[in-house]
């Protein structure tokens with residue numbers, strides 16, 4: 001991190017990273033020493049919130065030009081994948097927030113569009129990223145997320161809960177049946193599966209069956225969150241039965257899942273909502289934080 005600028009409704013961090021010495025040309029496949037040039041359009045990438053307001057990474061994008069075929073290729077930063085304008089950890093946050101919430105709720109809370117939320121989930125669904133087989137995993141969670149309320153599209157998320165303060169998403173698979181859960185669990189090595197001691201799930205028999213089949217030494221723990229949700233549903237049903245008179249109060253109670261205000265001003269939120277389904281243009285955050293890209297590179301640093 002080499003610079004900071006407070007922007008309207010958010011925070012912009014200028015970042016740099018170590019560039020590789022060598023690379024392989026994407027076009028002619030020749031390995032070679034990296035020859036760095038810089039793109040002149042500053043890139044703005046959405047990162048986690050800071051003090052309840054959106055944070056952005058800002059950088060001048062480096063690229064390599066092939067010494068043989070002159071092909072240009074971007075030297076990607078270590079904190080994001082290709083063709084997206086959000087960081088990896090922002091993607092993780094979106095997925096975790098999808099547990100127990102809808103796309104619209106997550107989008108509203110983060111000040112991005114519902115399309116962007118869908119795009120991020122889709123990226124992770126197509127992701128064949130390997131789980132590091134050296135990773136020590138003792139506690140995991142299996143959760144379902146609902147992608148589209150009406151069309152009933154579901155996905156299953158496998159989370160590493162070994163360090164409860166830093167849950168990490170390990171895999172995402174389409175569906176919420178036993179096969180979906182097993183698809184996730186099979187991304188762990190056999191040794192890793194044998195090392196799992198607890199798996200937290202909701203009360204779904206499908207996840208219990210997957211755990212039984214693939215986690216020989218693990219105990220199923222019904223997640224407190226899910227139990228609480230189930231109890232809440234029962235209580236709600238009972239309340240609804242005998243509370244015609246208190247109808248308004250009950251409705252107010254049902255709104256209890258409140259989402260923290262991200263602190264975005266109305267105008268900032270509006271500019272973030274302009275995402276389209278095309279991945280490259282999905283987050284037009286850059287247009288929303290125009291002022292962020294104006295601070296001089298290499299000039300006055302704020303640290």
Ligand SMILES: [Zn+2]
Nearest residue numbers: 025028066069
């Ligand atoms: Zn080349």
